[in-house]
Amino acid sequence: MSILFHSVRLDAEKCQGCTNCIKRCPTEAIRVRNKKAYIISDRCIDCGECIRVCPHHAKYAVSEHFNELVKYRYRIALPAPALYGQFNNLENVDYVLTGLKKMGFDDVVEVSKGAEILSSATREMFESGELKKPVISSACPAVVRLIRTRFPNLLGNLLPTCAPIDLAAKIAREKARKETDYSDEEIGVFFITPCPAKRTAISNPLCHENYGISGAIAIKDIYPVLVQTMDKLKTDEIENINDSGIIGVGWASSGGEAAGLLKERYLAADGIENVINVLEELENEKLNDLDFIELNCCTGGCVGGVLTVENPYVAKARLQRLRKFMPVSCNRLDDYFTIDDLGWTKELTASPAMKLADNVITAMRMMSRLREIESSLPGLDCGICGAPSCRALADDIVRGYAQETDCVLHNIQVGGKDDWLPAPFRMKVQNEESGDKNDS
Protein backbone atom coordinates (compact mmCIF):
# COMPACT_ATOMS: atom_id res chain seq x y z
CA MET A 1 0.00 0.00 0.00
CA SER A 2 1.34 3.40 -0.92
CA ILE A 3 1.81 5.96 1.80
CA LEU A 4 -0.12 9.05 0.86
CA PHE A 5 -0.47 12.27 2.76
CA HIS A 6 -3.61 12.33 4.86
CA SER A 7 -4.71 15.13 7.13
CA VAL A 8 -6.87 12.71 9.13
CA ARG A 9 -4.76 10.69 11.59
CA LEU A 10 -5.03 8.48 14.62
CA ASP A 11 -3.53 9.28 18.00
CA ALA A 12 -2.84 5.71 19.10
CA GLU A 13 -2.33 6.74 22.70
CA LYS A 14 -5.82 8.16 22.99
CA CYS A 15 -7.49 5.35 21.04
CA GLN A 16 -9.36 2.95 23.33
CA GLY A 17 -10.20 0.46 20.59
CA CYS A 18 -13.91 1.02 21.23
CA THR A 19 -14.79 0.49 17.50
CA ASN A 20 -17.18 3.47 17.43
CA CYS A 21 -15.48 4.78 14.31
CA ILE A 22 -15.35 1.71 12.08
CA LYS A 23 -18.96 1.68 10.92
CA ARG A 24 -19.12 5.37 10.18
CA CYS A 25 -16.31 5.34 7.65
CA PRO A 26 -17.82 5.60 4.14
CA THR A 27 -15.00 3.62 2.53
CA GLU A 28 -14.56 1.02 5.29
CA ALA A 29 -11.04 2.32 5.82
CA ILE A 30 -10.75 1.75 9.57
CA ARG A 31 -9.91 -1.46 11.40
CA VAL A 32 -9.33 -2.06 15.07
CA ARG A 33 -6.70 -4.70 15.78
CA ASN A 34 -5.00 -5.37 19.10
CA LYS A 35 -7.27 -2.78 20.73
CA LYS A 36 -6.11 0.07 18.51
CA ALA A 37 -7.64 1.58 15.41
CA TYR A 38 -5.71 2.11 12.21
CA ILE A 39 -6.59 3.76 8.95
CA ILE A 40 -6.01 1.98 5.64
CA SER A 41 -4.28 4.82 3.85
CA ASP A 42 -5.35 3.94 0.29
CA ARG A 43 -9.01 3.99 1.21
CA CYS A 44 -9.25 7.07 3.41
CA ILE A 45 -10.94 10.03 1.69
CA ASP A 46 -10.30 12.45 4.59
CA CYS A 47 -13.98 13.14 5.10
CA GLY A 48 -13.52 13.57 8.85
CA GLU A 49 -16.49 11.40 9.86
CA CYS A 50 -14.28 9.44 12.24
CA ILE A 51 -13.14 12.66 13.93
CA ARG A 52 -16.77 13.58 14.55
CA VAL A 53 -17.71 10.23 16.00
CA CYS A 54 -14.70 9.26 18.17
CA PRO A 55 -15.68 9.76 21.81
CA HIS A 56 -12.03 9.74 22.89
CA HIS A 57 -10.79 12.41 20.47
CA ALA A 58 -8.29 9.91 19.14
CA LYS A 59 -8.87 10.94 15.53
CA TYR A 60 -7.58 14.34 14.54
CA ALA A 61 -6.75 16.48 11.52
CA VAL A 62 -3.26 17.70 10.75
CA SER A 63 -3.14 21.34 9.71
CA GLU A 64 -0.60 24.13 10.09
CA HIS A 65 -0.11 25.96 13.32
CA PHE A 66 -0.25 29.75 13.28
CA ASN A 67 3.47 29.75 14.19
CA GLU A 68 4.27 28.49 10.67
CA LEU A 69 3.84 32.07 9.48
CA VAL A 70 7.24 33.05 10.90
CA LYS A 71 8.87 30.93 8.22
CA TYR A 72 7.78 33.43 5.57
CA ARG A 73 8.60 37.10 4.97
CA TYR A 74 5.25 37.86 3.33
CA ARG A 75 2.10 36.02 4.42
CA ILE A 76 -1.20 35.77 2.64
CA ALA A 77 -4.44 34.41 4.07
CA LEU A 78 -7.04 32.74 1.87
CA PRO A 79 -10.16 32.59 4.06
CA ALA A 80 -12.88 30.10 3.11
CA PRO A 81 -16.28 31.81 3.04
CA ALA A 82 -17.39 29.38 5.78
CA LEU A 83 -15.22 31.47 8.13
CA TYR A 84 -17.64 34.42 7.80
CA GLY A 85 -20.46 32.37 9.30
CA GLN A 86 -18.60 31.75 12.56
CA PHE A 87 -19.20 35.17 14.16
CA ASN A 88 -22.19 36.48 16.01
CA ASN A 89 -23.64 39.84 14.87
CA LEU A 90 -21.19 40.27 12.04
CA GLU A 91 -22.50 42.83 9.57
CA ASN A 92 -19.45 43.42 7.46
CA VAL A 93 -17.02 40.82 6.17
CA ASP A 94 -14.24 43.42 6.26
CA TYR A 95 -14.09 43.04 10.06
CA VAL A 96 -12.95 39.45 9.55
CA LEU A 97 -10.58 40.30 6.72
CA THR A 98 -9.03 43.26 8.54
CA GLY A 99 -8.78 41.08 11.65
CA LEU A 100 -6.71 38.56 9.69
CA LYS A 101 -4.32 41.33 8.64
CA LYS A 102 -4.01 42.59 12.20
CA MET A 103 -3.18 39.05 13.27
CA GLY A 104 -0.10 38.96 11.11
CA PHE A 105 -1.10 38.42 7.50
CA ASP A 106 0.22 40.94 4.96
CA ASP A 107 -2.54 40.30 2.48
CA VAL A 108 -5.90 38.57 2.31
CA VAL A 109 -7.51 37.12 -0.81
CA GLU A 110 -11.00 35.69 -0.37
CA VAL A 111 -11.63 32.16 -1.59
CA SER A 112 -15.12 33.37 -2.50
CA LYS A 113 -13.42 35.41 -5.22
CA GLY A 114 -12.10 32.20 -6.75
CA ALA A 115 -15.58 30.75 -6.33
CA GLU A 116 -17.18 33.53 -8.37
CA ILE A 117 -14.62 33.08 -11.12
CA LEU A 118 -15.33 29.37 -11.14
CA SER A 119 -19.10 29.94 -11.24
CA SER A 120 -18.61 32.18 -14.23
CA ALA A 121 -16.30 29.64 -15.91
CA THR A 122 -18.73 26.77 -15.29
CA ARG A 123 -21.58 28.76 -16.84
CA GLU A 124 -19.43 29.23 -19.92
CA MET A 125 -18.52 25.55 -20.05
CA PHE A 126 -22.18 24.61 -19.87
CA GLU A 127 -22.94 26.89 -22.76
CA SER A 128 -20.25 25.44 -24.95
CA GLY A 129 -21.86 22.02 -24.38
CA GLU A 130 -18.59 20.20 -23.69
CA LEU A 131 -19.64 18.80 -20.29
CA LYS A 132 -21.04 15.36 -19.63
CA LYS A 133 -24.36 15.74 -17.85
CA PRO A 134 -25.32 15.54 -15.13
CA VAL A 135 -22.19 17.41 -14.14
CA ILE A 136 -20.98 16.64 -10.62
CA SER A 137 -19.27 19.40 -8.67
CA SER A 138 -15.60 18.70 -7.93
CA ALA A 139 -15.29 21.34 -5.20
CA CYS A 140 -15.42 18.96 -2.21
CA PRO A 141 -12.18 16.93 -2.30
CA ALA A 142 -13.74 14.23 -0.13
CA VAL A 143 -16.50 13.76 -2.73
CA VAL A 144 -13.94 13.49 -5.53
CA ARG A 145 -12.07 10.85 -3.53
CA LEU A 146 -15.28 9.04 -2.65
CA ILE A 147 -16.14 8.85 -6.35
CA ARG A 148 -12.75 7.50 -7.37
CA THR A 149 -12.90 4.91 -4.60
CA ARG A 150 -16.53 3.77 -4.64
CA PHE A 151 -18.11 5.18 -7.82
CA PRO A 152 -15.43 5.11 -10.52
CA ASN A 153 -18.17 4.82 -13.16
CA LEU A 154 -18.96 8.47 -12.48
CA LEU A 155 -15.47 9.95 -12.85
CA GLY A 156 -16.40 11.27 -16.30
CA ASN A 157 -19.20 13.38 -14.85
CA LEU A 158 -16.98 15.41 -12.51
CA LEU A 159 -16.55 19.07 -13.39
CA PRO A 160 -12.96 19.06 -14.71
CA THR A 161 -11.75 22.24 -13.07
CA CYS A 162 -9.60 23.17 -10.12
CA ALA A 163 -11.29 24.49 -6.97
CA PRO A 164 -11.96 28.09 -5.80
CA ILE A 165 -9.04 27.89 -3.38
CA ASP A 166 -6.64 27.15 -6.25
CA LEU A 167 -7.80 30.21 -8.15
CA ALA A 168 -7.55 32.38 -5.05
CA ALA A 169 -3.99 31.13 -4.55
CA LYS A 170 -3.08 31.93 -8.16
CA ILE A 171 -4.47 35.44 -7.82
CA ALA A 172 -2.75 35.98 -4.46
CA ARG A 173 0.67 34.85 -5.77
CA GLU A 174 0.34 36.93 -8.91
CA LYS A 175 -0.57 40.00 -6.86
CA ALA A 176 2.33 39.49 -4.45
CA ARG A 177 4.75 39.12 -7.35
CA LYS A 178 3.59 42.46 -8.70
CA GLU A 179 3.36 44.33 -5.43
CA THR A 180 6.40 43.04 -3.53
CA ASP A 181 10.02 42.13 -4.16
CA TYR A 182 9.85 38.84 -2.30
CA SER A 183 10.73 35.61 -4.01
CA ASP A 184 8.10 32.87 -4.27
CA GLU A 185 9.78 30.96 -1.43
CA GLU A 186 9.57 33.94 0.87
CA ILE A 187 5.83 34.22 0.36
CA GLY A 188 3.57 31.97 2.44
CA VAL A 189 0.00 31.37 1.25
CA PHE A 190 -2.31 29.87 3.85
CA PHE A 191 -5.82 28.60 3.38
CA ILE A 192 -8.11 29.08 6.38
CA THR A 193 -9.79 25.72 6.18
CA PRO A 194 -13.09 24.28 7.41
CA CYS A 195 -12.06 20.64 6.89
CA PRO A 196 -9.22 18.11 6.66
CA ALA A 197 -10.15 17.10 3.09
CA LYS A 198 -9.03 20.48 1.77
CA ARG A 199 -5.79 20.25 3.74
CA THR A 200 -5.12 16.86 2.14
CA ALA A 201 -5.87 18.25 -1.32
CA ILE A 202 -3.10 20.82 -0.85
CA SER A 203 -0.39 18.20 -0.25
CA ASN A 204 -1.90 15.63 -2.53
CA PRO A 205 -3.88 17.30 -5.33
CA LEU A 206 -5.33 14.64 -7.63
CA CYS A 207 -6.03 16.53 -10.83
CA HIS A 208 -3.40 19.25 -11.08
CA GLU A 209 -0.26 20.51 -9.37
CA ASN A 210 -0.39 22.65 -6.23
CA TYR A 211 -0.97 26.29 -7.23
CA GLY A 212 1.34 27.65 -4.57
CA ILE A 213 -0.59 27.01 -1.37
CA SER A 214 1.87 26.63 1.52
CA GLY A 215 -0.49 25.14 4.05
CA ALA A 216 -3.84 25.38 5.80
CA ILE A 217 -4.83 26.70 9.20
CA ALA A 218 -7.98 25.26 10.75
CA ILE A 219 -10.84 27.69 11.33
CA LYS A 220 -11.16 26.36 14.87
CA ASP A 221 -7.48 27.08 15.56
CA ILE A 222 -7.47 30.63 14.26
CA TYR A 223 -10.89 31.49 15.67
CA PRO A 224 -10.06 32.36 19.31
CA VAL A 225 -7.29 34.80 18.38
CA LEU A 226 -9.22 36.21 15.46
CA VAL A 227 -12.29 36.97 17.59
CA GLN A 228 -10.14 38.81 20.13
CA THR A 229 -8.40 40.78 17.39
CA MET A 230 -11.72 41.68 15.78
CA ASP A 231 -13.12 42.85 19.11
CA LYS A 232 -10.32 45.37 19.44
CA LEU A 233 -10.73 46.81 15.95
CA LYS A 234 -11.90 50.43 15.78
CA THR A 235 -14.34 51.41 13.06
CA ASP A 236 -11.87 53.68 11.30
CA GLU A 237 -9.33 50.83 11.12
CA ILE A 238 -11.54 48.64 8.99
CA GLU A 239 -10.00 48.23 5.56
CA ASN A 240 -11.96 47.84 2.39
CA ILE A 241 -10.92 44.32 1.39
CA ASN A 242 -14.10 42.36 0.67
CA ASP A 243 -14.36 41.80 -3.05
CA SER A 244 -16.91 39.04 -3.53
CA GLY A 245 -20.67 38.90 -3.42
CA ILE A 246 -23.71 36.71 -2.89
CA ILE A 247 -22.59 34.05 -5.35
CA GLY A 248 -19.09 33.62 -3.97
CA VAL A 249 -20.02 33.63 -0.29
CA GLY A 250 -22.93 31.33 -1.10
CA TRP A 251 -20.47 28.51 -1.83
CA ALA A 252 -20.01 28.08 1.93
CA SER A 253 -23.31 26.29 2.30
CA SER A 254 -24.95 23.48 0.40
CA GLY A 255 -26.69 24.65 -2.75
CA GLY A 256 -24.57 27.77 -3.14
CA GLU A 257 -22.40 26.53 -5.96
CA ALA A 258 -25.44 25.19 -7.84
CA ALA A 259 -27.33 28.48 -7.38
CA GLY A 260 -24.37 30.34 -8.89
CA LEU A 261 -24.89 28.51 -12.17
CA LEU A 262 -28.27 30.15 -12.68
CA LYS A 263 -29.76 26.85 -13.81
CA GLU A 264 -32.96 25.24 -12.66
CA ARG A 265 -32.25 21.58 -13.09
CA TYR A 266 -29.89 20.95 -10.26
CA LEU A 267 -29.72 18.96 -7.08
CA ALA A 268 -27.66 19.76 -3.98
CA ALA A 269 -27.06 17.05 -1.39
CA ASP A 270 -25.01 17.30 1.76
CA GLY A 271 -23.95 14.91 4.50
CA ILE A 272 -21.99 11.80 3.58
CA GLU A 273 -24.93 9.38 3.62
CA ASN A 274 -27.07 11.58 1.38
CA VAL A 275 -24.15 12.03 -0.96
CA ILE A 276 -23.70 8.26 -1.23
CA ASN A 277 -27.41 7.76 -1.92
CA VAL A 278 -27.35 10.34 -4.70
CA LEU A 279 -24.26 8.74 -6.25
CA GLU A 280 -26.00 5.33 -6.20
CA GLU A 281 -29.01 6.81 -7.99
CA LEU A 282 -26.78 8.56 -10.44
CA GLU A 283 -24.98 5.31 -11.19
CA ASN A 284 -28.31 3.66 -11.93
CA GLU A 285 -28.98 6.53 -14.36
CA LYS A 286 -31.96 7.71 -12.36
CA LEU A 287 -30.94 11.37 -12.39
CA ASN A 288 -30.19 11.84 -16.06
CA ASP A 289 -32.58 14.77 -16.41
CA LEU A 290 -30.43 16.98 -14.20
CA ASP A 291 -27.80 19.45 -15.39
CA PHE A 292 -25.81 19.80 -12.22
CA ILE A 293 -25.28 17.91 -8.99
CA GLU A 294 -23.65 19.63 -6.06
CA LEU A 295 -22.38 17.28 -3.39
CA ASN A 296 -20.83 18.20 -0.06
CA CYS A 297 -19.63 15.54 2.36
CA CYS A 298 -20.41 17.68 5.39
CA THR A 299 -23.90 18.43 6.62
CA GLY A 300 -24.93 21.87 5.45
CA GLY A 301 -21.90 22.14 3.15
CA CYS A 302 -18.51 23.62 4.14
CA VAL A 303 -20.11 25.44 7.09
CA GLY A 304 -20.48 21.91 8.52
CA GLY A 305 -16.78 21.12 8.17
CA VAL A 306 -15.28 19.28 11.11
CA LEU A 307 -12.76 22.09 11.71
CA THR A 308 -15.37 24.86 12.10
CA VAL A 309 -16.63 26.06 15.46
CA GLU A 310 -20.24 27.01 14.82
CA ASN A 311 -23.22 24.73 14.21
CA PRO A 312 -23.72 24.57 10.42
CA TYR A 313 -27.31 25.77 10.51
CA VAL A 314 -26.48 28.78 12.64
CA ALA A 315 -23.55 29.59 10.36
CA LYS A 316 -25.79 29.30 7.32
CA ALA A 317 -28.37 31.66 8.81
CA ARG A 318 -25.65 34.20 9.53
CA LEU A 319 -24.31 33.99 6.01
CA GLN A 320 -27.77 34.58 4.62
CA ARG A 321 -27.99 37.77 6.62
CA LEU A 322 -24.51 38.89 5.58
CA ARG A 323 -25.19 38.24 1.94
CA LYS A 324 -28.20 40.56 2.00
CA PHE A 325 -25.89 43.55 1.97
CA MET A 326 -23.70 42.23 -0.83
CA PRO A 327 -23.70 42.65 -4.59
CA VAL A 328 -24.62 39.54 -6.59
CA SER A 329 -21.08 38.93 -7.83
CA CYS A 330 -17.84 40.91 -8.13
CA ASN A 331 -15.70 38.59 -10.26
CA ARG A 332 -15.89 37.10 -13.72
CA LEU A 333 -13.67 34.61 -15.49
CA ASP A 334 -12.32 37.07 -18.09
CA ASP A 335 -11.15 39.48 -15.39
CA TYR A 336 -8.41 37.00 -14.47
CA PHE A 337 -8.17 33.81 -16.49
CA THR A 338 -9.22 31.84 -19.51
CA ILE A 339 -10.96 28.47 -19.30
CA ASP A 340 -7.67 26.71 -20.04
CA ASP A 341 -6.07 28.15 -16.91
CA LEU A 342 -8.41 26.27 -14.64
CA GLY A 343 -8.69 22.86 -16.26
CA TRP A 344 -7.21 19.60 -15.00
CA THR A 345 -3.66 18.81 -15.94
CA LYS A 346 -3.60 15.24 -14.63
CA GLU A 347 -5.92 12.41 -15.49
CA LEU A 348 -8.17 11.43 -12.62
CA THR A 349 -8.16 7.65 -12.39
CA ALA A 350 -10.16 5.16 -10.36
CA SER A 351 -8.67 4.17 -7.04
CA PRO A 352 -7.81 0.49 -6.93
CA ALA A 353 -8.25 0.39 -3.15
CA MET A 354 -11.42 -1.73 -3.14
CA LYS A 355 -10.36 -4.17 -5.88
CA LEU A 356 -9.45 -7.66 -4.71
CA ALA A 357 -6.75 -8.20 -7.32
CA ASP A 358 -5.51 -6.77 -10.60
CA ASN A 359 -6.20 -9.97 -12.46
CA VAL A 360 -9.90 -10.79 -12.90
CA ILE A 361 -9.46 -14.54 -12.50
CA THR A 362 -7.50 -14.10 -9.28
CA ALA A 363 -10.11 -11.61 -8.07
CA MET A 364 -12.90 -14.09 -8.90
CA ARG A 365 -11.24 -16.86 -6.92
CA MET A 366 -10.80 -14.51 -4.00
CA MET A 367 -14.42 -13.43 -4.31
CA SER A 368 -15.63 -17.04 -4.23
CA ARG A 369 -13.68 -17.61 -1.04
CA LEU A 370 -14.87 -14.30 0.37
CA ARG A 371 -18.51 -15.34 -0.18
CA GLU A 372 -17.88 -18.72 1.39
CA ILE A 373 -16.25 -17.19 4.45
CA GLU A 374 -18.97 -14.56 4.69
CA SER A 375 -21.68 -17.19 4.79
CA SER A 376 -19.86 -19.01 7.58
CA LEU A 377 -19.71 -15.85 9.71
CA PRO A 378 -22.65 -15.03 11.98
CA GLY A 379 -23.82 -12.01 9.96
CA LEU A 380 -24.26 -9.83 13.01
CA ASP A 381 -21.91 -7.07 11.89
CA CYS A 382 -21.06 -6.60 15.56
CA GLY A 383 -17.67 -5.06 14.90
CA ILE A 384 -15.92 -6.88 17.75
CA CYS A 385 -13.39 -8.36 15.31
CA GLY A 386 -12.44 -4.80 14.42
CA ALA A 387 -13.91 -4.86 10.91
CA PRO A 388 -17.06 -2.83 10.18
CA SER A 389 -19.08 -5.84 8.99
CA CYS A 390 -18.84 -9.61 8.61
CA ARG A 391 -18.42 -9.03 4.90
CA ALA A 392 -15.52 -6.68 5.55
CA LEU A 393 -13.89 -9.30 7.79
CA ALA A 394 -14.31 -11.90 5.04
CA ASP A 395 -12.72 -9.38 2.67
CA ASP A 396 -9.81 -8.86 5.07
CA ILE A 397 -9.34 -12.62 5.43
CA VAL A 398 -9.04 -13.27 1.68
CA ARG A 399 -6.56 -10.41 1.43
CA GLY A 400 -4.54 -11.97 4.24
CA TYR A 401 -5.09 -9.16 6.74
CA ALA A 402 -7.19 -11.14 9.19
CA GLN A 403 -8.14 -14.67 10.21
CA GLU A 404 -11.38 -16.47 10.76
CA THR A 405 -10.49 -16.80 14.44
CA ASP A 406 -10.75 -13.01 14.74
CA CYS A 407 -14.51 -13.52 14.89
CA VAL A 408 -15.41 -14.02 18.53
CA LEU A 409 -18.27 -16.31 17.55
CA HIS A 410 -16.06 -18.42 15.32
CA ASN A 411 -16.73 -22.10 15.93
CA ILE A 412 -19.32 -21.52 18.60
CA GLN A 413 -21.71 -24.36 17.89
CA VAL A 414 -25.35 -23.93 18.61
CA GLY A 415 -26.61 -27.35 19.71
CA GLY A 416 -30.32 -27.65 20.39
CA LYS A 417 -33.16 -25.35 19.48
CA ASP A 418 -32.52 -22.84 22.24
CA ASP A 419 -29.31 -24.08 23.82
CA TRP A 420 -27.73 -20.72 23.08
CA LEU A 421 -29.94 -19.11 25.71
CA PRO A 422 -28.87 -18.97 29.33
CA ALA A 423 -30.65 -21.76 31.19
CA PRO A 424 -33.40 -19.65 32.82
CA PHE A 425 -34.58 -18.43 29.39
CA ARG A 426 -34.91 -21.81 27.69
CA MET A 427 -38.34 -22.97 26.54
CA LYS A 428 -38.43 -25.95 28.85
CA VAL A 429 -37.89 -23.82 31.90
CA GLN A 430 -40.35 -21.21 30.75
CA ASN A 431 -43.06 -23.79 30.18
CA GLU A 432 -42.52 -25.18 33.63
CA GLU A 433 -42.70 -21.72 35.09
CA SER A 434 -45.86 -20.78 33.26
CA GLY A 435 -47.26 -24.13 34.31
CA ASP A 436 -46.48 -23.24 37.89
CA LYS A 437 -48.26 -19.94 37.49
CA ASN A 438 -51.38 -21.56 36.10
CA ASP A 439 -51.46 -23.95 39.00
CA SER A 440 -51.28 -21.29 41.67
Added chain:
Amino acid sequence: MEDVIKLHYVVPGDDFTRAGAASGDVKRTLKQLGISPAVIRNVSIAMYEGEINMVIHAGGGEIDVEITENGIKMALADKGPGIANVELAMKEGYSTAPDNIRNLGFGAGMGLPNIKKYTDDFRIETAVGVGTTLFLNVNIQ
Protein backbone atom coordinates in the same frame (compact mmCIF):
# COMPACT_ATOMS: atom_id res chain seq x y z
CA MET B 1 -12.70 -25.83 -14.93
CA GLU B 2 -14.13 -22.41 -15.60
CA ASP B 3 -14.27 -20.11 -12.62
CA VAL B 4 -17.77 -19.02 -11.83
CA ILE B 5 -19.28 -17.01 -9.01
CA LYS B 6 -22.90 -17.84 -8.29
CA LEU B 7 -25.07 -15.42 -6.38
CA HIS B 8 -28.64 -15.89 -5.26
CA TYR B 9 -31.08 -13.27 -4.00
CA VAL B 10 -34.61 -13.35 -2.67
CA VAL B 11 -36.42 -10.14 -3.52
CA PRO B 12 -39.22 -9.37 -1.04
CA GLY B 13 -42.41 -8.18 -2.70
CA ASP B 14 -43.61 -5.64 -0.24
CA ASP B 15 -40.84 -3.14 0.28
CA PHE B 16 -40.07 -0.45 -2.28
CA THR B 17 -37.71 1.37 -0.04
CA ARG B 18 -35.35 -1.61 -0.02
CA ALA B 19 -35.74 -2.54 -3.67
CA GLY B 20 -32.37 -2.39 -5.37
CA ALA B 21 -30.50 -4.29 -2.65
CA ALA B 22 -29.74 -7.26 -4.92
CA SER B 23 -28.52 -5.21 -7.88
CA GLY B 24 -26.57 -3.04 -5.44
CA ASP B 25 -24.79 -6.09 -4.08
CA VAL B 26 -23.96 -7.34 -7.57
CA LYS B 27 -22.63 -3.91 -8.46
CA ARG B 28 -20.38 -3.92 -5.41
CA THR B 29 -19.16 -7.44 -6.20
CA LEU B 30 -18.32 -6.53 -9.80
CA LYS B 31 -16.42 -3.43 -8.69
CA GLN B 32 -14.31 -5.53 -6.36
CA LEU B 33 -13.54 -7.91 -9.22
CA GLY B 34 -12.22 -5.03 -11.28
CA ILE B 35 -14.80 -5.46 -14.07
CA SER B 36 -14.92 -2.49 -16.45
CA PRO B 37 -17.23 0.43 -15.56
CA ALA B 38 -19.26 0.06 -18.77
CA VAL B 39 -20.07 -3.60 -18.04
CA ILE B 40 -20.93 -2.79 -14.44
CA ARG B 41 -23.24 -0.03 -15.56
CA ASN B 42 -25.08 -2.28 -17.99
CA VAL B 43 -25.48 -5.07 -15.46
CA SER B 44 -26.60 -2.88 -12.63
CA ILE B 45 -29.11 -0.86 -14.62
CA ALA B 46 -30.67 -3.94 -16.25
CA MET B 47 -30.79 -5.85 -13.00
CA TYR B 48 -32.11 -2.89 -11.02
CA GLU B 49 -34.99 -2.42 -13.47
CA GLY B 50 -35.80 -6.13 -13.37
CA GLU B 51 -35.68 -6.11 -9.58
CA ILE B 52 -38.00 -3.10 -9.37
CA ASN B 53 -40.43 -4.76 -11.78
CA MET B 54 -40.52 -7.82 -9.54
CA VAL B 55 -41.47 -5.64 -6.62
CA ILE B 56 -44.06 -3.41 -8.26
CA HIS B 57 -45.65 -5.81 -10.72
CA ALA B 58 -45.12 -9.32 -9.38
CA GLY B 59 -44.95 -9.34 -5.56
CA GLY B 60 -41.26 -10.20 -5.42
CA GLY B 61 -39.21 -13.10 -6.74
CA GLU B 62 -35.77 -14.64 -6.90
CA ILE B 63 -32.64 -13.70 -8.80
CA ASP B 64 -29.72 -15.90 -9.79
CA VAL B 65 -26.51 -14.37 -11.06
CA GLU B 66 -23.52 -16.13 -12.57
CA ILE B 67 -20.30 -14.26 -13.09
CA THR B 68 -17.55 -15.67 -15.28
CA GLU B 69 -14.64 -13.98 -16.99
CA ASN B 70 -16.74 -13.90 -20.16
CA GLY B 71 -19.84 -12.27 -18.84
CA ILE B 72 -22.64 -11.94 -16.35
CA LYS B 73 -25.77 -14.09 -16.64
CA MET B 74 -28.89 -13.17 -14.73
CA ALA B 75 -32.17 -15.01 -14.28
CA LEU B 76 -34.96 -13.05 -12.62
CA ALA B 77 -37.93 -15.26 -11.82
CA ASP B 78 -41.26 -14.35 -10.26
CA LYS B 79 -44.61 -16.04 -9.70
CA GLY B 80 -46.58 -12.87 -10.41
CA PRO B 81 -49.46 -12.23 -12.85
CA GLY B 82 -47.33 -12.70 -15.97
CA ILE B 83 -47.41 -10.41 -19.00
CA ALA B 84 -50.28 -10.89 -21.46
CA ASN B 85 -48.82 -8.86 -24.31
CA VAL B 86 -45.04 -8.82 -24.25
CA GLU B 87 -44.71 -6.70 -27.38
CA LEU B 88 -46.82 -3.99 -25.77
CA ALA B 89 -44.97 -4.22 -22.46
CA MET B 90 -41.69 -3.71 -24.33
CA LYS B 91 -42.88 -0.39 -25.79
CA GLU B 92 -41.16 2.71 -24.40
CA GLY B 93 -43.51 4.52 -22.06
CA TYR B 94 -46.00 1.66 -21.70
CA SER B 95 -46.85 1.02 -18.08
CA THR B 96 -49.66 -0.47 -16.04
CA ALA B 97 -48.24 0.91 -12.79
CA PRO B 98 -50.95 2.48 -10.62
CA ASP B 99 -50.87 6.16 -9.66
CA ASN B 100 -49.57 5.64 -6.13
CA ILE B 101 -46.50 3.94 -7.58
CA ARG B 102 -46.00 6.59 -10.23
CA ASN B 103 -46.07 9.17 -7.48
CA LEU B 104 -43.03 7.47 -6.02
CA GLY B 105 -41.19 8.05 -9.27
CA PHE B 106 -41.54 4.52 -10.69
CA GLY B 107 -43.64 3.39 -13.63
CA ALA B 108 -42.21 5.48 -16.44
CA GLY B 109 -42.55 2.50 -18.74
CA MET B 110 -38.84 2.50 -19.55
CA GLY B 111 -37.83 -0.54 -17.51
CA LEU B 112 -38.15 -3.36 -20.03
CA PRO B 113 -36.87 -1.29 -22.99
CA ASN B 114 -33.83 -0.31 -20.93
CA ILE B 115 -33.20 -3.88 -19.83
CA LYS B 116 -33.08 -4.87 -23.48
CA LYS B 117 -30.91 -1.91 -24.38
CA TYR B 118 -28.30 -2.58 -21.69
CA THR B 119 -27.95 -6.35 -22.20
CA ASP B 120 -26.37 -8.44 -24.95
CA ASP B 121 -28.93 -11.23 -24.68
CA PHE B 122 -32.46 -10.72 -23.52
CA ARG B 123 -35.13 -13.41 -23.30
CA ILE B 124 -38.45 -13.27 -21.54
CA GLU B 125 -40.58 -16.27 -20.56
CA THR B 126 -43.98 -15.38 -19.24
CA ALA B 127 -47.39 -16.93 -18.79
CA VAL B 128 -50.48 -15.19 -17.45
CA GLY B 129 -51.27 -16.40 -13.96
CA VAL B 130 -47.99 -18.33 -13.71
CA GLY B 131 -45.19 -15.79 -13.65
CA THR B 132 -42.36 -14.17 -15.53
CA THR B 133 -38.68 -15.00 -15.92
CA LEU B 134 -36.12 -12.75 -17.56
CA PHE B 135 -32.89 -14.28 -18.83
CA LEU B 136 -30.25 -11.62 -19.28
CA ASN B 137 -26.66 -11.72 -20.38
CA VAL B 138 -24.03 -9.00 -20.43
CA ASN B 139 -20.82 -9.97 -22.19
CA ILE B 140 -17.39 -8.95 -21.04
CA GLN B 141 -15.47 -7.73 -24.14
